[in-house]
Amino acid sequence: MSDTFAIVYSALDRVDEDDQLVEPILRLIPLSGVSIATLGDTLSPETIAASDEQIALLDELQFDLSEGPSWDAVGSGRPVLEEAVKRTGYDSWPSFTEALRDHAVGSIFAFPLRVGPLQVGAVELYDTEERTLDTQAVEAMMSLTRPLSRYVLRRTLELASLPDTAQLKPHARRRIHQATGFVIAQLGLSPDDAHLLIQAQAFAQNRSMSEVAEDILERRTGYVLRDETIEDER
Template identity: 30%
Template sequence: MAEILRLLQTDVWSDAVSAATGPLGVDGISVVAGRTAGDAEILWSSGGIADGFEDLQRMLGEGPGPDSLASGTTVRVHDLARARHDRWPALLMEASDLAVQAVFCFPLRLGAITLGVLTLLRQVPGPLTSTQGDDANALAAALTKRIMDLGFPLLQTSEEPDLPHHHAVLHQATGMVSVQLAVPLAEAMLRLRAHAYSNSLNLTDTARDIVSRRLRLAPEPHPTSDVDDADED
């Protein structure tokens, strides 16, 4: 998994995600980005059951993935056959044709902001091991940074003009956020972009507000425990 996380920072990042099926002990992986289930887009999928399951969730508008995206929490379903029938009635009725038995959804989260979901699928029921759960959380964190670094169109709030002043104010704001929040410059830039994205703001205008002291980003809240949506007894 350490090698996979390293490869995520290179041009073969999608190959690295595919290779994660082995150490995570799953049969399919997908990565979705978006603010809500309605505008979520599949950024990458291992194909097969992963494509089928994501298509089903998008068509029906329900499932563990949309729930994880909406709540910003992990949703683990160890055995779909034992899940509450009123939770995702249409999905549970159709998912049996895909041979999906277990689903694990990890939010791609930056502080309180959820950018997307990492979904792991298994064709046999059963929970992830504690090591696999830790690896999945590490993979979700690395994918969050990768998505922000790649600047997918879905996450961009506006066109950024190629002007010297634009770059100057952005660098100045990044430095100020770095000092105020006591975080590295790279993380400060991510926090800037995440704030602009979550509030549908122009990135340059957000930077100007910080430089002029009209805006001060709040420290990242303490993490809360993820919701473990175990199978129903």
């Protein structure tokens, strides 16, 4: 899988259109279908890309019912692996599982999309049969959530038409640059990802990047790594 994974990761890291998202994932994990959706505390529920109508319907059911594997993956920050969802899903998601009775869905696998502490959404795969994912496949999918999370969040911020940092006054730009350096030092992120995290935090809190930067520099907020997940620390 290593060669295929490298090709797929590189392809997703260069994606600039929604419809380019699904094919690389199915090339790596050849199940019946896949979707990428926003949901959680930060972004409104929306399917960004779906390989077929069935997986799009699974998203819609979860949006409408506010329950399902994707919600649990986003809330926990961990993958949810339902290898026989019609037989085992009732305890966790009774309404969602009941809605699956008339659909050819045997297994569902949901992986969280996050940028730092921000819930971005989930990538969900399904198969018409009961299937399992081995450890290698699960680890590969968790790695793929990194470029997917960045793409989905950047897409959201672009659609929100937020002001360009270059348009800010020099002092504000300098403070944001300094705060970006703090985040890089705390988390070991690339400069682009550290800047994106500050921008996303501002978007989620309906504040300016300058205000978030000041909180970081004055140590009123910060980020820590716990179990390979970045969390907000206040």
